[in-house]
Amino acid sequence: xxxxxxxxxxxxxxxxxxxxxxxxxxxxxxxxxxxxxxxxxxxxxxxxxxxxxxxxxxxxxxxxxxxxxxxxxxxxxxxxxxxxxxxxxxxxxxxxxxxxxxxxxxxxxxxxxxxxxxxxxxxxxxxxxxxxxxxxxxxxxxxxxxxxxxxxxxxxxxxxxxxxxxxxxxxxxxxxxxxxxxxxxxxxxxxxxxxxxxxxxxxxxxxxxxxxxxxxxxxxxxxxxxxxxxxxxxxxxxxxxxxxxxxxxxxxxxxxxxxxxxxxxxxxxxxxxxxxxxxxxxxxxxxxxxxxxxxxxxxxxxxxxxxxxxxxxxxxxxxxxxxxxxxxxxxxxxxxxxxxxxxxxxxxxxxxxxxxxxxxxxxxxxxxxxxxxxxxxxxxxxxxxxxxxxxxxxxxxxxxxxxxxxxxxxxxxxxxxxxxxxxxxxxxxxxxxxxxxxxxxxxxxxxxxxxxxxxxxxxxxxxxxxxxxxxxxxxxxxxxxxxxxxxxxxxxxxxxxxxxxxxxxxxxxxxxxxxxxxxxxxxxxxxxxxxxxxxxxxxxxxxxxxxxxxxxxxxxxxxxxxxxxxxxxxxxxxxx
Numbered sequence: 001x002x003x004x005x006x007x008x009x010x011x012x013x014x015x016x017x018x019x020x021x022x023x024x025x026x027x028x029x030x031x032x033x034x035x036x037x038x039x040x041x042x043x044x045x046x047x048x049x050x051x052x053x054x055x056x057x058x059x060x061x062x063x064x065x066x067x068x069x070x071x072x073x074x075x076x077x078x079x080x081x082x083x084x085x086x087x088x089x090x091x092x093x094x095x096x097x098x099x100x101x102x103x104x105x106x107x108x109x110x111x112x113x114x115x116x117x118x119x120x121x122x123x124x125x126x127x128x129x130x131x132x133x134x135x136x137x138x139x140x141x142x143x144x145x146x147x148x149x150x151x152x153x154x155x156x157x158x159x160x161x162x163x164x165x166x167x168x169x170x171x172x173x174x175x176x177x178x179x180x181x182x183x184x185x186x187x188x189x190x191x192x193x194x195x196x197x198x199x200x201x202x203x204x205x206x207x208x209x210x211x212x213x214x215x216x217x218x219x220x221x222x223x224x225x226x227x228x229x230x231x232x233x234x235x236x237x238x239x240x241x242x243x244x245x246x247x248x249x250x251x252x253x254x255x256x257x258x259x260x261x262x263x264x265x266x267x268x269x270x271x272x273x274x275x276x277x278x279x280x281x282x283x284x285x286x287x288x289x290x291x292x293x294x295x296x297x298x299x300x301x302x303x304x305x306x307x308x309x310x311x312x313x314x315x316x317x318x319x320x321x322x323x324x325x326x327x328x329x330x331x332x333x334x335x336x337x338x339x340x341x342x343x344x345x346x347x348x349x350x351x352x353x354x355x356x357x358x359x360x361x362x363x364x365x366x367x368x369x370x371x372x373x374x375x376x377x378x379x380x381x382x383x384x385x386x387x388x389x390x391x392x393x394x395x396x397x398x399x400x401x402x403x404x405x406x407x408x409x410x411x412x413x414x415x416x417x418x419x420x421x422x423x424x425x426x427x428x429x430x431x432x433x434x435x436x437x438x439x440x441x442x443x444x445x446x447x448x449x450x451x452x453x454x455x456x457x458x459x460x461x462x463x464x465x466x467x468x469x470x471x472x473x474x475x476x477x478x479x480x481x482x483x484x485x486x487x488x489x490x491x492x493x494x495x496x497x498x499x500x501x502x503x504x505x506x507x508x509x510x511x512x513x514x515x516x517x518x519x520x521x522x523x524x525x526x527x528x529x530x531x532x533x534x535x536x537x538x539x540x541x542x543x544x545x546x547x548x549x550x551x552x553x554x555x556x557x558x559x560x561x562x563x564x565x566x567x568x569x570x571x572x573x574x575x576x
Contacts, residue, residue, distance in 0.1 A: 002027050002041035003546060006508065009047035014054040014484040014497040016476050024052060026504045029546035029560070034500055047508055050540060053479045054496050055082025055505030056459045057486035059440060060236075060268050060300055062086060062115050062448035063148065064093050069125035069526050072145045072555045076446050076456040078536040079516060080507035082544045083147040083487075083495060083564070086447070088268070089238050090197035090212040091115060092153030093126070094136035095182060097160045104128050107156070109205025116315070116449035120527030134189030141563050145549045147505065149490065149564040151195035151236055152186040154212035154223065166211035167204065176219060180226050187226070190565025192490070193233035193263065194223050200240040201320045220257055227261040232491050232570030235265040242267050244358030245279055251286045258295030264489060264573055265290075269443035270301040271359050272433055274425035280433055287438035296575040298489060300443040301433065303462040303481075305419045307519040307532070308453040309372060310363075312339065312403070313411030316452050321360045323351035332411055339403045349399060362420045367391065367398035371405060372414030373521075379408050386418075414521075431472040434481070440489060441481045450531035457516030457534040464515035464538075475511070491571040492564070504546035513538030 002025040011034065012019040023037040033039070061084045063073050073084055091111060096103050112119040130136040133152055140148065158166040161179045171179060183194065202210045227233045235257055239250045246254075258265040270283055283299060290297040310316040312328065312335070319325045327338050327348065338344045351357065352364035367388030374382055382390065382405060391401035406413040433439055441462070444455035459482055465471075466478040473481070487496025494502045517535035525531055535553060542550035547560035564570065 002032055002037070002039055003043070005037050005041040005044040006047045006052055006506070007037075007044055009050050009052035009508065011498050012051055012053045012476050012479045013499065014480055016480040019051065019476060024498060024506070026543065026546045029504055031498060031500050031502050031504050034498060049510070050508050051475070051511050052498065052506060052508050053080075054483040054498055055507055055542065055544065056080045056482045057083045057085075057490070057492070057496060058444055058446060058456075059085050059266065059442035059486045059489065060088050061444060061446040062088060062091070062117075063446060064091075064150065065111065065117060065122055065126050066447045067140055067144050067148060068127065069121065071143055071559050071561070072549070073148075073446070074555070075534050075536065076444070077146050077542060077555070078539065078550055078553050079457045079460045079534075080509065080536075080539055080542055081146065081456070081459060082505035082507070082542065083149070083492065084446070085149050085151070085192070085490060087151035087153055087192070088195050088236050089115075089202070090154040090195050090210065092133075092136075092150065092156045092195070094130055094133045095156055095160045095186065096131050097163070098131045100163060103159055106159070106205065110155070110210065113205045113315070114202050114210060116452055118450065118525050118527065118529035121525040121529050125526035132189065133186035133191055137190050137563050137565065143559055144561040144563070145544060145555065145559045146561040147495070147544065147564050148561065149192045149566075149570070151193055152183055152191035154194060154196035154215065155210050157182055157186075157223075158211040158215070162211075166214070167208050168214055170214070170216065171219065176222055179219075180222055183223055183226050184229070187230040187233055187566055190563065190568070191233070192566050192570065193227045193230075193235050195236040196220060196223070197238040198240065199238045199242065201243070202238075217253055217256070220253065221260050224257040224261040227263050231567040231572050233566050234263040234490070234573065235261055237265055237267055239267070242269070243271075243360070245282045246286055251289060254286050254297050255290045255293050255295055258290050258297055258575060259293045262294070262575060264296040264298055264575060266298040266300055266440065266489065268300045270299040270433070270439065272301060272426060272430045273362070273421040274423060274429050275421065277429070280429065284436060284438065287436070290575075294575060296438065298438050298440050300440050301430075302443050302455065302458055303430070303434070303441050304458045304465070305422055306453055306455045306458070307534075308417065309532070310415045310417060310452065311411065311413065312406045312415075313413075317360065317363060321352050321363065322354065322356050324348060336407045336411065340407065345399055345403065363417055365420055366402045368418040368420065369402060370416040370418060372416050374405070374409055375412045376408040379405055379413070427470055427472065434473065440485055442486060450525070451521065451529075452532070454519040454532035454534050457536065460509070460514050460536055460539060461516040463509070467511050467514065489573065491573040493569055493571055504543055506543040508540045508542075510538040510540065
């Protein structure tokens with residue numbers, strides 16, 4: 001007897017093949033049959049007019065902590081994501097050195113700073129009862145509603161072995177050997193491979209460059225070599241050029257890491273903007289060179305424009321513009337005084353428009369910002385208005401106007417920057433770039449920057465756009481890009497397709513309605529900390545390993561997800 005039958009759905013199976021009408025039967029967590037099903041079942045539903053697809057795979061998240069207080073990985077699960085890759089950018093919660101209990105606090109403060117996670121939520125929402133990487137995975141086993149795989153973070157490996165010297169220091173030969181051994185232990189326990197960062201925007205809770213930024217190529221290559229000794233592993237790496245354009249040295253490093261490991265390496269995130277047409281070919285040069293060297297470098301890119309808010313009062317992307325951090329880190333009264341100084345504003349604008357600002361240059365068009373929540377009577381009625389219009393009424397330049405609005409709110413004003421790359425040429429360039437063999441959709445950062453951005457709903461928003469909006473790719477290809485393509489990159493065993501024998505990770509949605517709601521701020525984290533959330537529209541149900549986890553955008557309470565471990569749940573993916 002089957003556990004459940006979904007009858008008469010339009011099955012879009014993840015391969016890119018045309019959709020077809022069929023019944024899909026589920027038994028013991030797997031797809032038992034696809035076609036016309038007459039076998040008895042404990043439950044069934046009529047899915048006529050609905051699309052049944054494989055569960056979506058998000059290749060870049062930071063759900064490492066959130067899964068402890070939110071086993072449903074919301075809102076990703078609501079939007080059909082059944083498998084998440086976490087432990088990215090060099091940042092993981094394990095391993096922790098048992099001889100230094102204070103390392104847990106250091107890790108929490110680092111994650112709060114570099115990934116925008118609530119420190120209160122980190123302190124109160126996770127048990128922190130592990131040391132080894134395997135113990136961390138065990139702490140999640142059996143209590144999550146999504147499937148989750150984790151890279152081993154370079155920063156944690158370095159900190160475990162080198163202690164405080166991990167920031168600023170170089171490992172001795174003995175320490176490097178110890179780091180590699182520790183990494184082998186993590187992969188033996190199921191780590192998917194190595195994640196590392198050398199990004200100039202990544203700082204720890206003390207304001208210092210994070211540990212992995214101090215690593216030299218020999219260290220990175222030693223760890224890459226270790227990746228190649230384990231089944232079903234790979235590399236995720238971030239360098240400064242990910243934000244704009246790679247240097248020659250960065251391309252050489254990424255290529256050599258992948259070729260040394262004999263494994264794919266993915267990086268995040270390829271920003272596509274027709275106003276900077278030279279960026280895409282430069283970034284994809286790393287992929288071309290990698291293939292010639294026996295490696296594979298894959299660029300992640302988002303198929304939507306991610307909703308993002310900012311503030312002059314709290315840490316956000318504006319702090320990452322060269323020269324802005326020191327000003328925006330000052331105490332609020334001093335910060336306001338500096339921002340009101342015309343010479344300071346002029347210098348900030350100069351730095352924001354400079355070549356060194358890279359992709360952050362797009363944030364400098366302050367006339368395009370929309371005012372969000374305000375807190376002062378002087379700002380009453382400004383919510384929802386565009387700064388350019390307000391500045392014209394006041395006879396001010398746009399940056400001065402924005403600063404004065406924020407100063408009246410003691411810098412608490414919520415700002416919504418409107419994207420500069422929402423033009424037809426940029427969307428045409430995206431559609432062209434998505435066809436590249438080494439470009440993969442993803443990069444949501446879900447689980448991080450919770451009160452500033454909301455990338456988790458990219459799946460449903462992209463599908464809605466493909467079905468009823470720009471229609472840049474047909475539905476079948478869009479589904480493949482969200483399912484089988486990432487499943488193939490990570491070597492997920494028997495996931496990513498609607499096929500008999502595969503794990504029953506499924507999403508049922510209405511093609512006439514599927515979409516994502518507007519991002520709204522909610523306070524549902526531990527300590528009532530805020531985050532942005534987005535309602536799933538037109539998603540009827542989501543199954544994880546054959547168990548219904550979402551019905552009509554509401555979690556069912558079931559926790560059928562699995563911790564996916566390298567080797568057991570992933571196969572080795574060739575670089576050729």
